[in-house]
Amino acid sequence: MTTPRPVLVVDFGAQYAQLIARRVREARVYSEIVPHSMPVAEMLAKNPAAIILSGGPSSVYEAGAPQVDAALFQSDVPVFGICYGFQAMALALGGTVSKTGLREFGGTKIEVADEAGCLLGGWSTGQDVWMSHGDSVSAAPQGFAVTASSPGAPVAAFEDLVGRRAGVQFHPEVAHTRNGQQVLERFLYEIAGIEPTWTMGNVLDDQVALIRAQVGDAQVICGLSGGVDSAVAAALVHRAVGDQLTCVFVDHGLLRAGEAEQVEQDYVAATGIKLKVVDAEERFLTALAGVTDPEQKRKIIGREFIRVFEVAAREIAASGDVRFLVQGTLYPDVVESGGGTGTANIKSHHNVGGLPDDLQFALVEPLRTLFKDEVRALGAALDLPEAMVWRHPFPGPGLAIRIIGEVTRDRLDVLRAADLIAREELTAAGLDRDVWQFPVVLLADVRSVGVQGDGRTYGHPVVLRPVSSEDAMTADWSRLPYDLLAKISTRITNEVPEVNRVVLDVTSKPPGTIEWE
Template sequence: MTNAENTVEQLEERPVLVVDYGAQYAQLIARRVREAGVYSEIVPHSMSTEKILAKDPAAIILSGGPSSVYADGAPAGDIALFEAGVPVFGICYGFQLMAHTLGGTVAQTGLSEFGATTATVCAEDSSFLTGTPDSQNVWMSHGDSVSHAPEGFDVLAKTPGAEVAAFVDTKRKFGGVQWHPEVKHSDYGQVALENFLFNVAGLEKTWSTGNIIDEQVAKIREQVGDDLVICALSGGVDSSVAAALVHKAVGDQLTCFFIDHGLLREGEREQVEQDYASTMGIKVVTIDESERFLGALEGITEPEAKRKAIGREFIRSFEDAQRKLIAEAGVEGADIKFLVQGTLYPDVVESGGGEGAANIKSHHNVGGLPEDLKFELVEPLRTLFKDEVRAIGRELGVPEKIVARQPFPGPGLGIRVIGEVNKHNLDVLRAADAIAREELTAAGMDEEIWQCPVVLLAGVRSVGVQGDGRTYGHPIVLRPVSSEDAMTADWTRMPYDVLAKISNRITNEVREVNRVVLDVTSKPPGTIEWE
C-alpha cells in the first residue's frame, strides 16, 4: 500500500475531535492525540452538535479557551453532545463547560493559577490518572474553578486554587482536568491523555504520522503545478525546512530569496549564505534591503506597528524580487504568483488564527501581511510545531547545523529593541547578543536552551558607575527559555558563573550598556519574545 493510499484509509477512521473554544493549545491537543497513535481533527466550537456527531467521532475533547462559562456571549455547551454516547474529555475551559452543562458549579473563587502548579490525587482511580503519582506538576491557566462536580462524577484531584481539578464518570466515559495535559510542563499529561483514550474511551492505536512529507509534497504539487515559486528564506529552521519540502516537490521551479533587512544578528547573513545556499542545491539570491526596512521603522515604537511594518516591507521586497526574476527569465507575460513561507502553527494561533482565538501578537508572516497581498501563499508547515519541523528537516537532509539552530524570529532584532529601531540601537544590541551567544556556546548550553533572546531596553536608562564615574546606560535583558514547541516555555536555570561572565563582558565591552538583567518569566503568562 502506498503512503497516499494509506493516508486516505486512515482519514476514513473515526476521529477524535478536538472542539476548539479559542484555545492557544487546540492544535497541540490534536497533535498529542496523534502521537498516541489515534487520528485526530480540530473542529470549531461554532460547529453544530449535529454536524460534530455526523463525523462519527470515536471520542471528543473539549479544549481550553479565554472565556468564562457564565459570561455573556461565552461558547455554550449542548447537552445533546453528552447524550450521544460518545466519550468526552474536558480540558481547562472544556472541563468547566462540561461541569456547567451537566449540573456542576463553576465560580470565580479568586484563586487564579497560571503556570506550574502541584496537583494532588485525592481518590483511588483506575481511569486516566492511573499510573501517575499522588503529587504531580501540572501547567495551569485559569481564573475560574469548578467548585462542585456534576452528579455521577468522582473527584480525582485538587490543586491549591481548585478543589475540583479533575473528575471522571467512568459509566458514561466522561472525564476532565483543570490543567493542560497537552503541554510538556504537565509531567504526566500525556499519560493522562492516553489513559483517557485507551482506558476510558476504549480506543486502539491505529494511526501514524510518518507520511507528513509525502502528504505535503502531494499538496504542494497540486497547488503549484508547473508555475515558478519564490521562497522567503531566513536561514532559520522553519523557512529552511519549508524550502526543502517545496524543492522536493517542484525542484528548480523554486528560487529562494534571502532578504537582509538590516535586523540580523552579527554574522547572520554570512552564515545563511554558507550553511544553506552551499549545501542544499537550491538557488538562493541575497538582497540587501536594510535601508528600506529601517526607513519604514523610523519613529515606530509600538510592537504591533513594528511587526506590521516589517511584514509589509517583506512582501514589497518579494514583489520587487518577483519582477526582477521575471525580467531575468525573459518570458513575456510571465508571472510568479506563489510565495513560500515557513509559517508554523504557533505563529498562527498567536496572531489570532482559528475561530475564537485571542490575538496575542501579529506575527509578520500572518497578521502582519498587507491587505493587498498579490501572492498565493505556500505554507507546508502551517499546522506543525517546531519539534515536528526539525524531524521533517532531518529526514529531508537539511544540515544539522540548520535543523538544530535556536529559533530566531523573522522580524529579527526589530522586536528585540524595546523602543525605536535605528542603526545605533541595533548596533548596541548586536554587540551584546554576539557576546551572549558566544558564551552560551562556549559553556555547551546551545542544546539545553531552546532560545535565548537578548533584549535592549532602548527607552530605559539607569544610573551606573564605571571607572569611578557616573554612567547613564541602557539595560540588556537575557531571556533563556526551555521549550519543545514554543506554545509553552519555562526559563532555563543557567549556571551563575555563565550568567556572570555574560554580564561582565557585556557591561565591559558594550559602552552603552551598564546593567544586565535576567527574565525568569514562564509562558504563560509571558511570551518568549518581548514583542
C-alpha cells in the same frame, strides 16, 4: 494521502487547544483542531477516531457561552472533555455544573477514588494537577463513575467505559500535571481504541501531497530569513515542487552577525534550492526611521518584506507565473496574533498580522499547525543539517524588535556585537540545547551611569533573556550558571564600548512574552 482518521480537538477559545492537539500527536495519533462553532454533522463527516473537548475562558452558564450539542453523544464516537469541555459535556449529558465557592487556579492536589477506573488507575491519592476553573461539576451524568475530586471540584474526573466517554476538570496537556500525558494516552489507546501509528513521516508525506495539489505547475517564491521555520518550510516545498520554487533572501540589515552568510552559502549547499539575494538594508532602515512603537515596527517590516517580494517576483516571472508565497508560520504565531478561536491579539507577527491587504500572492503555509519541536523533527526528516535544525528561534522582524526605541544602523551594530558574545559563550559552555531562545535586548532609549577606566560613562544597558520552553506558548527564564553570566557580562562591557551595564530578565511567560516587543 496517508492521513489516518483524526482525533478532533474542539477549540472552545483556550490557547491550550493546540497544545492538546500537540500532546495527542506526541502519542503518535493524528489530530486536528476544529472550532466549537462547527456543526456536529460536519465533525462526524470527518470520520473522527475520537473527539476531545478543550478548555475555554467562559462559564457554561454565561449568556452566549459555547455549548456541546447533545447530538454529539448520539454517535458512537469516543469523547473526552477537559476543563470547560468537561463541564459542557457533563451539562449536555444531564449532569450538574455549579459554583462551589472555591475556585482553583494553578497547582492543585486531587483525591483519587479507590476505584480509579481506566484514566487514573494505579494513581496514588493526592496527585498534583493543574487546575483553572471557577465552576465545577457537582454531579456526574447518569452512567458515569466519579474517579477523582478536589476541594473545589466534587467531580474532578469521570468516565463511562461502556459509552467510551470520559473527562477531567484539570489540564492533562500541561507539563505541570503529573502523569498528564498518561491520562491522554489511556483515553486514546484504551477507551478510544486508537493505534499509535502516526509519525512525522506522515506529516512530510501529507504536506508534500497537499502542496503539490495547491501549487500545481505554478511558480513559488519563499522568503528565507535564516531561521529554522523558513528553512524547513522552503525545504518541504522544494521536496514537493522542486525547481518551481525560488527562494528570496532579503538582507534587511536586521539579522545577527554571520546569519546572512549562513543563508547564502550553507543552506544553498545543503538543499540545492535556487536563491535570489536582495540587499534591502537601506530601504528597511529608511522605513523604520523615527519609529519606536513595536506594533508599528512589525507592520512596517511585514509591508516592506512583501513589497520587496513583489519586485523579486516580477524579476523571477520571466521563467513562469509566480502565484504563491511560502510562509514559515507556526501555530504560536497564529495564536498570539489573535488567529485562534476566541483568543486575544497579543502582538502581530510579520508573517501573520503584518501582511498588507493587497497581497498579490496566495499563501503556502505548510507549518501553520505545528510547534517548534515538530518543525525541528520535520527538518530532520528532510535531512537538513543539524546546525540549521537546532538553531534558536529568531523573530521575522529580526533585531528591530530587540532594540527598544528607534532602529538605526549604529544601534544595530551595538546589539549585534553584544548578541554575538552571548551566543559564543553559550555555545562554548555547551548549553545551546538547554536554552530554547536567548534574546539580547538593547535598551536604546535608556542610559545609565557607569565607570570605566576611572572615568564616568553614560552608556546603554543590554538585557539577557535566556528562556526555556517546550513550545513557546509558555516559558521560564533559564537558570544559567553564574560564571557564564559573569563572563558574558564582562565581555560585553569590555568589548562593546557603548554598553556599560548588563541585566538579566527573570520573567516567565506569562506574564511576559519571550521577545520584549
